[in-house]
Amino acid sequence: MTDHKIFVLASLAASLLYGADAAAQVQPSNLIETPSLRKAVAAGKLPPVHQRLPQEPDVAVFDGKKLKNGRHGGSLTLLMGRKKDIRQMVVYGYARLVGYDTNFNLVPDILRKVEEKEGRIFTFHLRKGHRWSDGQPFTTEDFRYYFEESATNKAVKNMSLPVDMLVDGKLPIFEVIDKYTVRYTWHKPNPFFLPRLAGARPMYIYQPAHYMKNFNAKYTDMAKLKALVKKRKQRNWVALHYVLGQQYKNNNPKLPSLQPWILKTKPPSKKFRFARNPYFHRVDANGRQLPYIDEVKLNITSSKLIPIKSGSGETDLQSRGLNFNNYTVLKQSEKQFDYMTRLWRTAKGSRWALFPNLNVNNPVQRRLFRDARFRRALSMGIDRHEINQVIYYGLARETGNTVLPESPLYDAKFAKRWTEFNVERANRLLDELGLVKRTSQGTRLMADGKPLELTVVFSTEESEPPDLLELIRDSWRRIGIKVFSKPLNREVMRTRIFSGFVQMALWFGLENGVPSDSFTPKELAPTSQQQLQWPKWGQWHETRGKAGEPIDMKLPKELFRLNDDWRNARSPEERKRIWRRMLDIYSDQAYSIGLIASVPQVIVVRKSLRNVPEKAIYNWDPGAHFGVYRPDTFWIEPKKNQS
Numbered sequence: 258m259t260d261h262k263i264f265v266l267a268s269l270a271a272s273l274l275y276g277a278d279a280a281a282q283v284q285p286s287n288l289i290e291t292p293s294l295r296k297a298v299a300a301g302k303l304p305p306v307h308q309r310l311p312q313e314p315d316v317a318v319f320d321g322k323k324l325k326n327g328r329h330g331g332s333l334t335l336l337m338g339r340k341k342d343i344r345q346m347v348v349y350g351y352a353r354l355v356g357y358d359t360n361f362n363l364v365p366d367i368l369r370k371v372e373e374k375e376g377r378i379f380t381f382h383l384r385k386g387h388r389w390s391d392g393q394p395f396t397t398e399d400f401r402y403y404f405e406e407s408a409t410n411k412a413v414k415n416m417s418l419p420v421d422m423l424v425d426g427k428l429p430i431f432e433v434i435d436k437y438t439v440r441y442t443w444h445k446p447n448p449f450f451l452p453r454l455a456g457a458r459p460m461y462i463y464q465p466a467h468y469m470k471n472f473n474a475k476y477t478d479m480a481k482l483k484a485l486v487k488k489r490k491q492r493n494w495v496a497l498h499y500v501l502g503q504q505y506k507n508n509n510p511k512l513p514s515l516q517p518w519i520l521k522t523k524p525p526s527k528k529f530r531f532a533r534n535p536y537f538h539r540v541d542a543n544g545r546q547l548p549y550i551d552e553v554k555l556n557i558t559s560s561k562l563i564p565i566k567s568g569s570g571e572t573d574l575q576s577r578g579l580n581f582n583n584y585t586v587l588k589q590s591e592k593q594f595d596y597m598t599r600l601w602r603t604a605k606g607s608r609w610a611l612f613p614n615l616n617v618n619n620p621v622q623r624r625l626f627r628d629a630r631f632r633r634a635l636s637m638g639i640d641r642h643e644i645n646q647v648i649y650y651g652l653a654r655e656t657g658n659t660v661l662p663e664s665p666l667y668d669a670k671f672a673k674r675w676t677e678f679n680v681e682r683a684n685r686l687l688d689e690l691g692l693v694k695r696t697s698q699g700t701r702l703m704a705d706g707k708p709l710e711l712t713v714v715f716s717t718e719e720s721e722p723p724d725l726l727e728l729i730r731d732s733w734r735r736i737g738i739k740v741f742s743k744p745l746n747r748e749v750m751r752t753r754i755f756s757g758f759v760q761m762a763l764w765f766g767l768e769n770g771v772p773s774d775s776f777t778p779k780e781l782a783p784t785s786q787q788q789l790q791w792p793k794w795g796q797w798h799e800t801r802g803k804a805g806e807p808i809d810m811k812l813p814k815e816l817f818r819l820n821d822d823w824r825n826a827r828s829p830e831e832r833k834r835i836w837r838r839m840l841d842i843y844s845d846q847a848y849s850i851g852l853i854a855s856v857p858q859v860i861v862v863r864k865s866l867r868n869v870p871e872k873a874i875y876n877w878d879p880g881a882h883f884g885v886y887r888p889d890t891f892w893i894e895p896k897k898n899q900s
Contacts, residue, residue, distance in 0.1 A: 285307035287543075287544040288306045288307050288310070288540070288544040288546070289306070289543065289544045289545045289546075290305065290306050291306065291329050291533070291535075291545070291546055292329050292330060293329065293330065293533070293551045294306075294533075294535055297535075303392075303535055304392075306546055309388065309392075309535055309536045309546070310386070310536075310538065310540065310546060311369075311384035311385060311386040311387040311388075311538050312384065312385045312386045313369055313384055313385070314384070314538055314539060314540045314546075315366060315384075315538055315539045315540070316539070316540055316541070316542060317539060317540070317541045317542065317547065317887070317890050318541075318542045319541070319542075319868075319890075323870070323871070324868050324890070325867065325868070326541050326542065326543050326545070327541070327545070327549040327867060327868065327890065327891075327892025328545075328549065328892055328893075328894070329545060329549055329551070329892075330549075330550070330551055330893065331549075331550050331551060331892070331893035332550070332551060332552045332553070332554060333550050333552070333553045333554070333573045333574060333866070333891070333893075334553075334554045334555075334556065334571070334572055334573045335553065335554070335555050335556070335572060335573070335574060335575065335577075336555075336556055336558055336563050336566055336567065336571065336572045336575055336577070336578060337555055337556070337557055337558075337577060337578075338557070338558065338559065338560030338563060338577070338578055338718055339557065339560075339718075340524065340525055340526075340527075340557050341506070341508075342555075342557070342577070343506075343507050343508060343520065343524070343529050343555060344505055344506055344507045344508075345555075345577065346507055346516065346518060346520070346531055346553065346555065347459075347504070347505055347507050347516060348457050348458070348881045348882060348884055349881065349882065349883045349884055349888050350516040350517045350518060350884070350888065350889070351881050351883075351884030351885065351887065351888070352366060352367055352515050352516045352517060352537075352538075353366050353367060353454060353455050353456075353459050354366065354367045354368050354381070354454045354455075354459075354462075354463075355368060355371060355451050355454050355455050356455045356884075356885070357455050357879045357880070357885050358885065359873070359874075359885055359886065361771070361879050361880075361885075363451055363452070363455055367383075367384075367387070367395075367515055367538065368381050368382060368383060368384070369382045369383060369384045370382040371451070373451075375446065376446030376447065376448060377424075377442065377443040377444070377445055377446045377447060378440065378441070378442045378443075379440065379441045379442075379450060379451070380434070380438065380439070380440045381400075381438065381439050381440070381441075382437060382438055383395065383396065383397065383437040383438070383439075384437075384538060385437055387515075387536075387538055388536040389465050389467075389468075389513035389514065389515065389536065390513050390514045390515070390516075390519045390534045390535070390536055391465075391468075391513045392535075392536060393465070393467045393468075393513065395465075395515065396436050396437065397433045397434075397435070397436055397437060397438065397439045398433075398436075398466045399463040399464055399465060399466045400431075400433070400439045400462060400463045401431075401433050401439075401466070402463075402464055402466035402469060402470070403461070403462055403463050403464045403466075404431045404462070405431075406466075406469070406473060406475065407464060407469070407498075407502070408422075408462075409428065412474075412495065413495050413498060413499070419453070419460050420798075420799055420801075421447070421449040421450065421453045421460060422447075422450070422460070422462070424443045424444065424445045424446075424447050424824075425444075425445065426801065427443070427444060429441040429442055429443045429447075430442040430443075445824075445825060446824065446825060446826075447824070448775070448777065448823070448824055449777055449779075449824070452776065452777060452879070455879065456878050456879070456881075457877050457878040457879075457880065457881035457882070457884065458505055458878070459505070461504050461505065464502055464504070465512065465513040467513075468511075468512065468513050469498065469501075469502055472485065472494060472497050472498040472501055472502075473494070473498055474494050479494075482494045482497070485497060489501075507520055508520070508524050510522065510523050514534060515534070515537075515538070516534060516537075517533065517534055517537050517539075517547060517548040517888070517889040518531035518532060518533055518534060518548065518552070518553050519531060519532060519533075519534050526557075527556065527557045527558075528554065528555075528556055528557070529554070529555040529556075529557075530552060530553075530554055530555075531552060531553040531554075531555065532551070532552050533548055533550070533551050533552065534548075537889070539887075539889060541890070547889040547890060548888070548889035548890075548891075549889070549890065549891065549892035549893075550888075550889075550891060550892060550893060556571075560578050560717070560718045561720075563575070563577070563578030563579065564578065564579055564580075564583040564586070564587070564720075567579060567583075567587060567596075567861045568583075568586055568587050568590045568594070569590070569594060570590075570593075570594030570595060570596060572861060572863075573862075573863040573866055574860075574861070574862055574863065574866060574869065574883070574888075574891070575860070575861040576601075576858060576859070576860050576861075576875065576882060576883070577882075578718070579858075579859040579860075579861065580719070580720050580721050580859065581648075581649055581652075581721075581856055581857055581858075581859060582648065582720065582721065582724075583720075583859055584598065584600070584857075584859050587859060587861060595863065595864050595865075596861050596862060596863050596864060597861070597862045597863075597864055598859060598860070598861055598862075599859075599860040599861075599862060599871060599872075600857035600858065600859065600860070601857065601858045601860055601870075601872065601873045601874065601875040602855060602857065602858075602872075602873070602874050602875065603854075603855060603856055603857065603858050603874075603875050603876065604661065604663070604769065604770045604771045604874050604875070604876035604880065605765050605766050605767060605768060605769075605770050605854065605876065605877075606658045606659050606660060606661065606766040606767025606768075606769075606770040606851065606854065607656065607657070607658035607659075607765070607766025607767065607770075607849075607851030607852060607853065607854050608653065608765065608766065608852070608853050608854055608855070608856040609721065609722070609725060609763060609764070609765065609766065609851075609852045609853060610658040610763075610764065610765065610766035610849045610850055610851045610852060611635070611713065611729075611761055611762070611763055611849065611850040611852070612761060612762045612763075612764060612788075612789035612790040612849050612850075613626040613631075613632055613635070613760070613761050613790060613850070614626060614754060614757070614759055614760060614761060614762070614789065614790065614791075614792070615627050615790055615791050615794075615810070615813075615848075616757055616791055616792055616793035616794065616806060617757055617758075617759070617760055618756075618757035618758060619760075621703055621704055621705045621707075622703075622760055624704070625690070625703065625704075626760075627810065628690060629845075629846050629847065630686045630687075630689060630690055631686070631687070631690060632846070632847040632848070632850065633675045633683075633686060633847050634682075634683040634684075634686040634687050634736060635683075635733070635738075635847075635850055636657070636675040636676060636847050636850045637675055637676075637677060637678065637679045637680075637682055637683040637686075638678075638680065638683040638732055638733050638735070638736040638738070639676075639678065639729055639732055639733075639850070639852065640678045640728065640732045641655035641656075641676060641678065641852060641853060642655055642678065643678075643728055643732075644725060644728055644852060644853055645853055647724075647728065648721065648724055648725065648728075648853075649853065649856055652856070652857060653853045653854060653855055653856045653857075654853065654854040654855045655676065655853060656672040656673070656676060656851055656853070656854045657671065657672055657673070657674060657675065657676050657844055657847075657850070657851040658766040658767055658849045658850065658851030658854075659671045659672050659767070659770075659840060659843070659844050659851065660767070660770055660771065660772060660840065661770040661771055661854060661855065663770075663771045664770065664771045664772055664773070665773055665774075666772060666773070666774065666833070666836050666837065666840065668837070668840065670844075671840050671841065671843075671844040672844075674844045674845060674847075675844075675845075675847050676851070678732070680732075680735050680736060683736045684736050684737070687701060687736060687737065691704070692709060692737070695737055696708055698739075699734070699737055700737055700738070700739045701737035701738065708739060709737065709738050709739065710738075710739045710740075710741060711733075711738060711739070711740050711741070711760055711761055712740075712741045712742070712743050712759075712760050712761070713726055713729075713740060713741070713742050713743070713760070713761045713762065713763050714742075714743045714744075714745050714750050714753070714754070714759050714761070714762050714763070715742065715743075715744055715745070715750070715762065715763040715764070716744070716745065716746075716747045716750055716764070717744045717745060717746055717747070718747055722742070722744070722763050723742065723744075725763065725852065726740065726742040726763065730742075750762065751787075754789050754792055755786055755792045755793070755796065757792075757793065762789045764789055766849065766851050766854070767780050767781075768780060768876070768877050768878050769876070769878065769879060770854065770876075771874070771876075772836075774829050774832035774833045774836055775829075775832070776879075777820075777823070777824075778819070778820055778823055778835065778836050778839050778840075779820050781816055781820070781839045781840065781842075781843045782813070782816040782817045782819065782820040782839065783795050783797075783798065783808055783813050783816065783817055784798050784799075784817070784820060785798070785799060786799055786805070790848050790849050791808075791813065791848075792805075793805040793806040794806060794807070794808045794813065798817075812842055812846055813848075815842065816839055816842055816843065819835050819838060819839050820839070822835050823835045823836070823839075858875040860875070863893075865893050865894050865895075865896065866891055866892075866893055866894075867891065867892050867893070867894050868890050868891045868892060869883075869886070869891055870886055873886060
């Protein structure tokens with residue numbers, strides 16, 4: 258019997274539902290026109306709400322207790338530390354073909370229905386009447402255009418299918434069944450496909466064809482294109498087509514969107530305005546088209562100023578730029594500036610982890626970092642209890658970089674492996690490596706006679722690393738290792754790591770610390786350049802051997818193979834077995850050195866802002882930070898009704 262799954266509009270949370278049953282209750286006759294759009298409708302600039310919505314919209318149903326039907330109107334202000342962070346509106350908006358609910362189950366969103374057969378055949382059913390933000394129909398032509406004219410078009414060299422669209426390097430068979438149905442068929446299962454569509458940074462497999470054709474030589478007069486290329490200062494029409502079609506970057510106000518709010522400010526700017534999408538596909542059970550909030554203002558400021566500005570009431574909803582050490586000060590200013598400070602659980606395998614670069618250019622350092630005894634010694638030379646007490650008031654978990662107890666794959670053995678603070682044992686391991694000679698200050702000497710000095714880089718956007726590294730510096734001094742810390746701009750930091758010029762980085766641990774066997778274990782294998790312990794191996798995989806370095810160590814090779822085995826696994830039992838083996842290898846080898854986990858994330862919420870959960874999980878992927886809680890359902894209550 259073949260495995261055939263149908264994903265219908267299912268439960269989003271215990272208190273927030275999106276469902277087909279609810280959709281049947283919302284009829285054109287009981288739809289409520291959005292007040293801020295009434296003038297445009299009356300003037301004939303916009304069609305009425307029943308003509309703007311799909312025939313079967315996605316419907317939010319609330320429990321009426323903690324989450325309630327809202328009202329239209331108001332403005333939401335957010336703070337960001339970088340101009341490129343306008344992409345966060347795509348993250349928070351969280352309109353996806355399929356998305357995660359608050360229990361991290363996949364449910365259709367933009368799509369009406371998804372049929373999955375044998376884990377390799379996916380049939381997508383679109384919502385009839387769904388429109389882009391400019392009012393043009395959203396149909397299977399938008400999928401065809403992306404697949405044939407962008408991703409697999411040899412003339413468009415900038416574009417190519419994402420790696421998760423390939424199985425064994427092979428493309429899927431793409432079929433347009435009708436105007437509202439498309440199908441993707443692989444020769445083998447592709448378990449990465451749906452999760453990537455639901456990601457915080459989603460994999461886009463569609464483009465607004467009616468807009469993109471204006472920048473494609475196949476559909477537009479070349480003389481017109483040349484003029485546009487010159488005006489936009491691009492090399493050619495291919496480059497122009499690429500730049501103007503970046504949905505995730507969210508930097509082209511003219512690019513039609515399916516998100517709840519659409520960009521209205523042309524970059525560059527320090528103040529961005531996002532207006533409601535009048536064609537957004539979600540409604541509440543009372544017939545109000547979402548989002549509730551009319552506009553979002555995104556203000557760019559220094560990352561260092563975000564805690565101060567949040568504490569003085571300059572934001573309505575803030576997490577980005579806030580850390581646990583901001584909690585006390587923010588709590589003190591609540592009443593004065595009319596906001597609430599909440600703590601959400603983080604779900605990373607480790608809030609912070611050290612990543613020894615196994616691909617570092619220096620051959621002496623490379624040999625050292627590749628020896629598991631060295632990495633284990635580094636781990637046992639860290640006093641995690643001290644870190645927890647001094648920085649996190651004992652509220653965090655002292656653990657390695659692995660899955661958390663909330664995951665069905667959790668094993669305490671993996672979490673505690675090499676995490677005991679044991680200076681004596683760490684010193685013995687370093688002695689075994691031949692690092693017995695020391696300077697007069699007690700610093701060990703490497704094989705080339707140079708002092709064992711490690712420079713750890715970290716992002717200037719984060720406030721915690723300096724304090725963490727100060728504590729680590731003190732404990733590692735006891736095992737003969739001298740530590741220097743170096744703050745870098747995030748982009749610069751990553752570029753230097755990718756190039757092999759960085760010894761070690763302090764960065765966040767496993768993104769998904771609460772996986773089940775159905776989630777990909779690829780974070781545990783060299784599959785991405787973004788994995789800071791082996792970036793060149795990851796790059797080799799992502800570029801299919803065009804850049805980076807091939808994996809040349811036994812156990813990383815096994816992790817890579819196991820990840821492929823998981824992709825082709827036929828049963829949950831087999832997937833669990835693979836997961837546990839990978840977790841076992843990863844923790845035993847200490848490829849990343851977790852420091853602390855489950856650190857609460859500080860959330861600042863304006864008191865008038867409703868439907869923001871009091872308690873929740875804060876995570877990038879899966880989760881999209883606020884995304885899975887659907888900010889389009891957040892609403893602002895008038896002051897007279899506030900409690």
